[in-house]
Amino acid sequence: MELFFSKDIDGSICRLDQDESGHCVKVLRHRSGDEISVIDGCGTLHRCRITVDSPKGVEAMVLSSEEGWGGHPYRLHLAVCPTKNNDRYEWFAEKACEIGFDELSPVIGEHSERRVLKTARVEKVLISAAKQSLKAVVPVVNEPVSVKEFIAAQAGRSFADAQDDKGEVQDGRERVQDGKGEAQDGDTLRLIAYCFEDERVPRRSIKEVLDGFDGTEIIVMIGPEGDFSKAEAEMALAAGFIPVHLGASRLRTETAALTAASAAYFRYM
Amino acid sequence: MELFFSKDIDGSICRLDQDESGHCVKVLRHRSGDEISVIDGCGTLHRCRITVDSPKGVEAMVLSSEEGWGGHPYRLHLAVCPTKNNDRYEWFAEKACEIGFDELSPVIGEHSERRVLKTARVEKVLISAAKQSLKAVVPVVNEPVSVKEFIAAQAGRSFADAQDDKGEVQDGRERVQDGKGEAQDGDTLRLIAYCFEDERVPRRSIKEVLDGFDGTEIIVMIGPEGDFSKAEAEMALAAGFIPVHLGASRLRTETAALTAASAAYFRYM
Numbered sequence: 001m002e003l004f005f006s007k008d009i010d011g012s013i014c015r016l017d018q019d020e021s022g023h024c025v026k027v028l029r030h031r032s033g034d035e036i037s038v039i040d041g042c043g044t045l046h047r048c049r050i051t052v053d054s055p056k057g058v059e060a061m062v063l064s065s066e067e068g069w070g071g072h073p074y075r076l077h078l079a080v081c082p083t084k085n086n087d088r089y090e091w092f093a094e095k096a097c098e099i100g101f102d103e104l105s106p107v108i109g110e111h112s113e114r115r116v117l118k119t120a121r122v123e124k125v126l127i128s129a130a131k132q133s134l135k136a137v138v139p140v141v142n143e144p145v146s147v148k149e150f151i152a153a154q155a156g157r158s159f160a161d162a163q164d165d166k167g168e169v170q171d172g173r174e175r176v177q178d179g180k181g182e183a184q185d186g187d188t189l190r191l192i193a194y195c196f197e198d199e200r201v202p203r204r205s206i207k208e209v210l211d212g213f214d215g216t217e218i219i220v221m222i223g224p225e226g227d228f229s230k231a232e233a234e235m236a237l238a239a240g241f242i243p244v245h246l247g248a249s250r251l252r253t254e255t256a257a258l259t260a261a262s263a264a265y266f267r268y269m
Numbered sequence: 270m271e272l273f274f275s276k277d278i279d280g281s282i283c284r285l286d287q288d289e290s291g292h293c294v295k296v297l298r299h300r301s302g303d304e305i306s307v308i309d310g311c312g313t314l315h316r317c318r319i320t321v322d323s324p325k326g327v328e329a330m331v332l333s334s335e336e337g338w339g340g341h342p343y344r345l346h347l348a349v350c351p352t353k354n355n356d357r358y359e360w361f362a363e364k365a366c367e368i369g370f371d372e373l374s375p376v377i378g379e380h381s382e383r384r385v386l387k388t389a390r391v392e393k394v395l396i397s398a399a400k401q402s403l404k405a406v407v408p409v410v411n412e413p414v415s416v417k418e419f420i421a422a423q424a425g426r427s428f429a430d431a432q433d434d435k436g437e438v439q440d441g442r443e444r445v446q447d448g449k450g451e452a453q454d455g456d457t458l459r460l461i462a463y464c465f466e467d468e469r470v471p472r473r474s475i476k477e478v479l480d481g482f483d484g485t486e487i488i489v490m491i492g493p494e495g496d497f498s499k500a501e502a503e504m505a506l507a508a509g510f511i512p513v514h515l516g517a518s519r520l521r522t523e524t525a526a527l528t529a530a531s532a533a534y535f536r537y538m
Contacts, residue, residue, distance in 0.1 A: 070519075072517065072518070091360065095524050095527070098518060098519070098520050098521060098524045099518055099520070099524065099528065100518050132521070133518060133519045133520065133521075134519050135518075205538050207535050207538050247534060247535075247538045248341065249341070249367060249368055249369050249402060249404075249534070250339075250367070250402045250403050251367050251368070251402070252367060252401070252402075255364050255367045255368065258364070258527070259368065259531060259534075262528060262531040262532075262535070263531075263535060265516060265518070265528075266476050266516075266531070266532060266535055269474050269476050269516045
């Protein structure tokens with residue numbers, strides 16, 4: 001099954017951009033009257049009939065639309081520090097898209113060697129991965145921010161709690177000790193995976209924490225080659241993130257991120 | 270922590286090959302008297318002191334040895350059809366080694382486009398992945414065989430059962446219907462992941478089957494881009510393989526193989 005991608009769909013008319021049009025008309029030799037399948041990247045599959053078969057700009061009439069096509073029963077937001085080697089990051093993005101995730105935030109940690117990331121390339125990888133794996137959702141890629149900016153932005157309710165409450169670290173510690181942090185936290189399970197041990201806030205396995213969570217909104221933070229800094233970890237705990245480990249194996253950043261995606265995939269299988 | 274790899278360890282003396290010796294002496298500038306850590310690829314880590322610091326052939330005295338270093342609590346044998354693109358196969362091998370597996374059998378299916386694989390390259394990838402992820406075991410890579418040869422070779426006891434018993438497909442079907450096939454089968458859980466539906470032998474999720482298995486020896490077969498043939502699937506079922514799916518996502522061969530490795534990893538986490 002061949003899928004096309006278009007952001008330019010207004011109910012009854014669908015237009016393909018130049019790349020997709022060239023592929024459709026020159027490579028696959030589609031002509032006016034042919035039916036094609038187009039994903040909007042937001043979860044809907046449109047069956048369309050080509051009305052204009054120009055390699056510069058294909059136009060098609062929408063015949064029918066199917067929402068939530070090729071979706072998964074959870075919403076996973078991965079915040080992953082860029083890897084030294086870009087290919088490894090793009091590889092992770094492709095594989096995580098095949099397995100199923102929804103949002104990618106490149107985050108720059110205090111120990112990150114690479115501090116920039118071209119999101120346009122990652123977006124291209126994700127579009128082709130979604131088409132190849134028959135998903136109508138293309139994960140959103142956010143602009144890079146620092147780890148601390150990301151935590152502050154995601155903290156939301158639980159961050160406020162932490163401050164009204166018994167102070168930040170105390171709050172972080174409680175969540176872990178009573179093992180219900182993620183439940184108390186309501187809608188969204190916030191996880192941070194780091195490699196060092198902090199006796200005050202022991203890490204649990206991501207599998208155990210996911211199994212104890214009955215919601216469907218998950219955020220997982222994965223650090224750089226040099227791991228998160230202690231200060232970043234403290235801030236995350238204070239903001240209600242649960243510290244987790246990914247098992248006994250020592251995983252590269254991109255492998256850790258994909259393993260976290262697999263953990264969510266299996267949790268809802 | 271820097272690890273070296275050597276197959277030439279005879280109790281008290283360890284020799285590094287030319288590649289490892291060059292890396293040790295020229296790149297890391299180790300000299301006689303320095304202590305280095307060497308894995309034998311079979312599960313043992315040796316702490317050694319360098320006695321000869323030649324870049325052509327380092328010799329070291331074994332000071333202490335630790336068996337089962339960086340191991341995992343299961344034994345996973347992956348039989349994976351080569352991918353059209355070799356890089357994707359080597360990528361899978363690297364990542365599966367980081368997560369943890371023990372044996373790789375490249376198998377050639379009736380629908381395989383690529384029918385050859387250079388195992389030497391994959392072995393190199395696995396050695397460096399084991400060193401990088403701090404594992405003393407380097408997965409074994411077998412020479413490629415056909416899918417049917419692999420099934421016949423792995424069938425073992427359950428294959429004999431099938432024939433003494435109620436006939437091959439019947440046997441395969443029973444294993445699935447009573448859901449205890451893998452338990453009855455004793456030591457080794459044999460799984461085959463394919464994408465088509467056969468109403469006579471419904472597939473279960475790999476997660477469900479692994480959770481129902483109380484042993485630690487697992488074989489998983491992953492097909493080529495064109496999937497296994499019906500005949501290959503029939504033969505596998507007759508030989509006691511349990512048909513499984515890897516969830517709702519449509520995964521490339523290399524992603525499916527890695528996802529199977531993750532499933533085993535999480536089962537024993």
